[in-house]
Amino acid sequence: MQGPLIDTLARQGVTRRTFFKYCATLASLMALPPSAGRAMAEAMAASPAAVKRPSVIWLPFQECTGCTESITRSHSPTIEGLIFDAISLDYQETLMAAAGHQAEEALHKAMKDNEGKYLLIVDGSIPLGLDGAYSCIAGKSNLETLKEVAKGAAAIVAMGSCAAFGGIPKANPNPTGAVSVSDVIKDKPIINIPGCPPIPVVMTGVLAHFLTFGSLPEMDSKGRPKAFYGETIHDRCYRRPFYDQGKFAKTFDDEGARKGWCLFELGCKGPVTYNACATVKWNGGTSWPVESGHGCLGCSEPDFWDAGGFYKALSMPADPLKMVSAAAAVGAAAGVAVSFANRAKKSAAKAGHETTTLADLEK
Amino acid sequence: MPLENIPIVTVSAGAAVGPAPLDGLSGNAPVLLREIAEHVNRLLATGESSAIDLNALPLTPADLDWLQETLGTGEIAITLESDGDSTLNETACPGVWWVTHHNEHGAVVSRFLEVAFVPELVKAHPEDIKIGLEHLDLLISGLS
Amino acid sequence: MNEMQFLTWVRGTGLNIALGIFLLGVIWRLIEIYGLGRKKDLSAPRNVSGASGWNTMFRRSVPPEGMLKKSPVSYIGGYIFHLGLFVVLFLFAPHIKFFESLLGISWPGLPSQFIDLVAVVTIAAMVVVLVDRINKPVKRYLSTFEDWFTWLVTFLPVLTGWMAVQHLLLPYTTMLALHILSVEILLIVLPFTKLFHAFTLWGSRWYNGQVNGHKGVAV
Incomplete structure (x- = not known):
């Protein structure tokens, strides 16, 4: 898409005021000062010359497309969705018209043209088992693709719990050897947006922050934006x-x-x-x-x-207590055995008891 | 305001959901009046407008009611119809505006107290005015 | 291991091990103690009013005359923290849920703000009791490693539980996991230290009272 974002939005029937209102709310949600909402709106609405709208590459790995659904289908048409439309989303298998070699070509062109500047969004976990054979795109394992595309990325957004933490593919017994993005990539700024799926506005909030300030928002120890994941x-x-x-x-x-x-x-x-x-x-x-x-x-x-079952209260045991009855039996056996030993000791002491006689005392 | 000057801090709003006293007032609302007065002073002195994000402050619903009631109602009430209504109402203190944004379902999505001669959102943007002018020109050309 | 895995471990495997050792130890020691037996008492029983097991159970639960003044911290502090532990342990709703899952019975709990207050009082009382133990030369002289250690393993569950609820120092998830872990340490330690008095206290008081009552002495 060409031209300033605001024109794109206008074509979709979103007025400038609606957009400003949206940005004010977004800033409020992200705990930014009200002035930041205005700055965000102006930066994003401005012409492409004033703000570099980064190319975005979205790589799907072991995922269910629920994250994409969450963003694009929250309730249409959303400004969230439109911001996605308006950025240069150069590769997104589900949303793009191209397929096969054309799609791969688009990916490589976007990587080459925007080297070091594009934003990489990943949804889904990366399987390491069987050399990554569990999930391949265009003949390459997800691991290979991720490493290759991450090399030129400015930052990586791990979208959804699978990309952020391994998610359901990583669930016990983890048959595919699934890992998260941060398990594979160590040398790039990574922001985790976990959730199954994540909340759409969290995604756009992070994106808006990146577009406006050129950086990722403040994160917690798990790499999540504090503004949204700061409290339970x-x-x-x-x-x-x-x-x-x-x-x-x-x-x-x-x-x-x-x-x-x-x-x-x-x-x-x-x-x-x-x-x-x-x-x-x-x-x-x-x-x-x-x-x-x-x-x-x-x-x-x-x-x-x-984490021990969805319907078990947090203060309840996560697993059945299998050891307890066995331990009780062992304890009882030990108690009885020691009791017998004690009795034997007592009998021995009694048997070994010598009676003092008058003769002994007169010695 | 340049972008790098905007402080980005994470505000813990946890206090907002703590147990409130019986009447629901947390005592945080009255102090806001002083802050508003400061903003109004600055508006008069420098012409600089400002805003307070009411959702970012630990205010209970009762606090908000108290604040709205205390500030009163002014002469102007503006409704913006875009993606759900937004109301921008002047309070009894001119220059202080009570701004509430609703989504299309009518739920409140954000609340601000704006201190300005006219709320920013009300002013037409030059770019939009240009588009309007083009439309006007089109109308005029249709006359002849 | 991340904190969620940590929490799941302490709720699962850790709890399994700790409860296992606890039960093993408790049953073992109870059987051993009650299996010891006593020598036959050949003397004729002397009946003195006020000298019986039940009397002693009660009498030893109140401070002897003058002792409250001599050692107020031991009695008042001791009472407060024991009652506090009881309230926090048995009347906090999540704890009741835990007992319900183990025993199948439940009972009404108290509001969490009240539990919170009791926890603070308990923590304060335990600290005062500890300081007293450090400050009083005689108490310090009598204290062994076991005394310090059992104080710590009793104190930690209360402290970590309160800190988890208050969101202090660490994220709730980690603190909750540490809380459960500290309880598991307590469970493992309890049967093999002086903390076993939780099980033997009333029995031994009754026994002492009864045996001495037999001899005509009210203890």
């Missing part, structure tokens, strides 16, 4: 007061569930899940899992699939 679901949850009062739904259809009480006992992983669902919500702010009555699965955390 539990801490921002509207049902939190019920947790504090000790009011819990015990089943999905009891009195407590109907009254909207806390879902902790039904396995909600909100307390250990860092994400913005509770504030940003889903489907254009309509609702989110906890609001619809189901506990948080913790989908934006590493290894959420193997």
